[in-house]
Amino acid sequence: MDPLKSILQISASGMLAQGERLKVVSENVANASSAASKPGEDPYRRKTITFEELLNRDTGVSTVQVSSIDRDKTDFSLRYEPSHPSADELGFIKVSNVSPILEMANMREASRSYEANMNMFEAARRMRSQILDLLK
Amino acid sequence: MRLADMSFFNLASRRMNWLGARQQVIAQNVANSDTPGFRAQDVSPFADVLRSTGAGGVRTTNTRHIGGLAGSRTDGVSTVEDPEAYETSLDGNSVALEQQTIKSTEVSENYRLAAQLYRKGHEMLTLAATGVR
Numbered sequence: 001m002d003p004l005k006s007i008l009q010i011s012a013s014g015m016l017a018q019g020e021r022l023k024v025v026s027e028n029v030a031n032a033s034s035a036a037s038k039p040g041e042d043p044y045r046r047k048t049i050t051f052e053e054l055l056n057r058d059t060g061v062s063t064v065q066v067s068s069i070d071r072d073k074t075d076f077s078l079r080y081e082p083s084h085p086s087a088d089e090l091g092f093i094k095v096s097n098v099s100p101i102l103e104m105a106n107m108r109e110a111s112r113s114y115e116a117n118m119n120m121f122e123a124a125r126r127m128r129s130q131i132l133d134l135l136k
Numbered sequence: 137m138r139l140a141d142m143s144f145f146n147l148a149s150r151r152m153n154w155l156g157a158r159q160q161v162i163a164q165n166v167a168n169s170d171t172p173g174f175r176a177q178d179v180s181p182f183a184d185v186l187r188s189t190g191a192g193g194v195r196t197t198n199t200r201h202i203g204g205l206a207g208s209r210t211d212g213v214s215t216v217e218d219p220e221a222y223e224t225s226l227d228g229n230s231v232a233l234e235q236q237t238i239k240s241t242e243v244s245e246n247y248r249l250a251a252q253l254y255r256k257g258h259e260m261l262t263l264a265a266t267g268v269r
Binding site for chain 1: 152153155156157159160162163164166167168169170171172174233236237240241243244247248251254255258
């Protein structure tokens with residue numbers, strides 16, 4: 001495939017992947033305070049997303065795709081809140097392992113990568129239109 | 137005499153091909169900027185491409201011929217691991233977005249220059265042939 005045309009496909013895959021990442025970040029942020037409703041149950045466990053390179057053997061173009069969305073296996077920390085419905089006999093509840101600072105950092109990086117992909121898209125589009133301008 | 141035989145147009149168009157291929161590799165780097173283990177790539181220098189006759193890759197003249205390696209090109213451009221990538225993150229990814237953005241801007245500008253030169257050459261040819269701009 002013509003390199004400039006394949007850039008449109010590559011950047012689109014990058015933007016899609018970063019969009020997925022942003023979705024996972026917002027799921028984590030929204031559920032950051034979701035604790036269990038019954039004693040013994042676990043609160044919200046943070047989701048993590050991993051990307052992988054997808055190489056198209058026919059065209060030689062490598063795009064990106066989401067390889068998996070897993071759960072963060074870090075242990076839950078405890079908080080003293082005896083009035084909560086899921087408090088154990090000592091009055092502690094398990095809180096979600098989402099760290100707001102980490103999620104904000106993830107969000108910023110996802111936005112930055114999204115913008116970089118968008119810029120590549122624009123650059124390719126501009127270069128193609130310069131070729132077409134030769135016809136004028 | 138064909139346009140493609142004139143060294144000026146040949147050079148400009150090969151330059152544009154090379155720049156297009158380079159932009160593709162940069163786009164791949166940017167798309168994979170968060171993929172663990174991905175090493176940033178770049179294309180072989182333009183001088184090397186000029187020196188080669190452009191007969192790289194495997195010719196397939198029959199549908200049963202197997203094509204060359206994935207990513208092999210017939211224009212003499214090959215991809216190498218980027219020697220200028222200065223930063224590798226903990227997960228093995230060596231793409232730095234700032235570096236890629238700077239490269240991409242350079243490529244865009246050079247492409248614009250090459251396209252303008254091509255057009256100028258064409259205008260001069262028209263001028264010489266017809267005497268009219």
